[in-house]
Amino acid sequence: MNSIILLSVLGLGNLFLGFRRSNRLLLPAAMLMLAVVFGVNFLDWGTSQSFFNDMLVVDNFSVAFTGIVVLTALVLLPFSQKYAQDGEANLAEYYSLLLFSLVGAIMMVAYNHLLMLFLGVETLSIAMYVLAGSDKRNLRSNEAALKYFLMGSFTTGILLFGMALVYGATGTFVLRDISFAVQNPVNASLTPMLYIGMLLMFIGMGFKVSAAPFHFWTPDVYEGTPTFFTAFMSTVVKAAGFAAFLKLLVQAFPAASAQGVWLPTLTAMCVLTLLLGNVGAVTQTSAKRMLAYSSVSHAGYLLIGLVAFNGQLEGASANGLFFYSLAYSVATVASFGVLKLVADARMREDYNGLNGLAKTNPLLAFVMTVAMLSLAGIPLTGGFFGKFFIFSAAVENGYIGLVVFAVVMSMVSIYYYLRPIIAMYMRDAEDETTAPPVPVTGFQSAALLLLALLTVVLGVLPGLVAGIL
Template sequence: MLSIILLSVSGLANLFLGFNRSNRLILPFVLLVLAAVLGVTVSGIDTHGALAVWNQSPYFTGMLTFDRYAQVFTGVMVLTTLLLLPFSQKYVRDGNANLAEYYSILLFSLVGGIMMVSYNNLLIFFLGVETLSIAMYVLAGSDKSNLRSNEAALKYFLMGSFTTGILLFGIALLYGATGTFDLAQMGNAVRAIPAADAGLRPMMHIGLLLMLIGVGFKISAAPFHFWTPDVYEGTPTLFTGYMSTVVKTAGVAGFFKLLFVAFGGETIEFWLPTLTAMLVLTLFIGNVGAVAQTNAKRMLAYSSISHAGYLLLALVALQSGRLSVNAIFFYSLAYSVATVAAFAVLKLVHDQRERDDYDGLNGLARTNPLLAFVMTVAMLSLAGIPLTGGFFGKFYLFSAAAQEGHIGLVIFAVVMSAVGIFYYLRPIMAMYMKPAAEGSDAPVFVGGFQSAVLVLLVALTVLLGVWPGVVEGMF
């Protein structure tokens, strides 16, 4: 709860700092706040507790709970934001008049993400989804002078509003079938439905399917992914990086909690085929679609879709319990670190070369060896190459699915991972094997603090790849 209070109060305080038009004070203030929230969150994690103790530290009559599950995923989201914000220094140097608003909206959206992983009541989950989503609608269109940014905001808002209605309708049907919004009570009601009133089961099933549609949109899972490439391309790169990491982590972790607590047991037989079909479709569309892209941001958009598919493996393997939760945590952490590194490089290159396609990366190894190396490590991690965090992230996901007998899904996911290697190598080839275009051969400016963060991102990716046990014991 302290993390929500700190972020909310700091978001308001940051708006007052913006009145002074002193952008150089705003970024250090926000970074200090995020560091404090991360410290509070990590220090409060009970590494000796049991899995799924959902009712530790209850607030608002148990509607919000801050157990180890919530704290761990809160830590991942806060760390991701903390590592991403240093690459907004161009806004500081240019004296962007809206910088305070951007940072405050990010802090408020982070509050929504925390609510999505710490809820114990579906009303809180919906409130968290809307807090996170509305903030992203605004940030997607924050570059008002760019028509693509305006288009991205409009598409995201219209489609997001429509799926929000679907999500809310699903929550209403679940309430009608079970008589409660509380997860634990809902789980008890679901198990009692066959004996009490079998006619309520269709209502419950439809409600759960509608919620699956709503969450599937938020995490870019097929067939609810169509907005992703256009929105990612039009949204300013900094906020695209945030959208592809924090939003996805919050959505998957929040939905896993709903399924694990309320819809395990016999109910799995109903939603498992639907989720499996979504998984296969998401992996296929994400990986095959990325192959055809020539724009690096659109490639990462399809990559984000494919990674949603990999995360769905953990939901399919729900009954593996601790192994499945640990897989979501480790994969979210490794994926977020690598994705932040990739978008950081794209942001720095775009700030100077004003290009998002592969040609904008040409010759980067000669002009900026550090940027090329960071991008290479990020691509290798996203591809799941050994000695990077992405390798063990996929290994844990595949292990959880295999333990539950989903061998066919694992084989398909491995094949799709092999397809992913092709398009992840394209930026590396552009940086190391192609000369920079005339007029784009000047070194990209990288600040000292940004260079330090880039080195830290590489170090974290490699550390997770050679010593995954460093974060084990969380579950």
């Protein structure tokens, strides 16, 4: 709760800082704020408190996921340095929007009332709609913002419609009361309405986390959005979205009768997401589009964590989701960070733009390699244990076929995650003028090293965070 208040106040403060017309202070200020929020967030560890008449509940689950989203934003910020150097006029607004969107993300992981879920989703999304179009003079950025906004607001409408139907059937917005009403229906003729409402909410959530078949916006929007914000979109939105999704399943629809409806639905979505995400990524020539499809495919792996549901916000399923989200966020920020630096210097985002990077910038190449190996799920990196925990949770619940399919898909993924590595280490740039050394500030190097170190620590000593929930 403290983190929500702090972030809102600090976000406003950041806006006022923008009046000074000096960009130099903004980045350190924003980072300091996030570091403070990150620390304060963990003061709530081990306590379970509810706020605003039970509309928000802060427990270990919400604290853990808040930790992920705040940490992600914190390590991402150094990659916005170029905005300050270029004298971007609206930098303060960007940072404030990021901080406000984090407020939305935290509401999504701590809600106990569907209204809070809706507010969280909207707070997060509206900031994202604006930031997607922040490169105002770029046609693709405009296109991305428009696409994201039109489709996003449409699906938010569907989400809201679903909530309304669930309310109609159960007479409540509070998660536990919904769960009670599902198990003890007052009027059996309303049951179809309840499940239709539930499935409509899944559509809304599926869109936010870019799960197939609601993922079609992802590649275009990711590609058009300035890379800095793409990184934010593909990590914070996804981590918060899946935490909210799991909460919805565990606290509102754990009943066996409801599971009979949503398990096949989610399993089908999961298979489709894995298939379309991985196969889509294989055919890309742009590294950024590949990462967009890869983000779709990771939604598929995370959906396995939902399918392996155990009725609690602790145990194998929740811990698997937590570990996976953390490892995925760290690796994704690292890969988008490197890609942004390279794209800024070389003006291209395809694989060939990475050619010869190992010679000109060994550090960038190394961090990108660690990130790719982690996303591919190779041991020594956090991504391996993320997949390991999620898959074993699913095997434990008997979803062997699903896991076999997911393993085959992650074999496919090795193909496209190796392509940047091959470009960086085994191909030479055509000539020096088109592939100059990429300028990296000390701040950014430190952030990249931290990300690589985190990935390796998660991959070597997973016991540090595995099983904390």
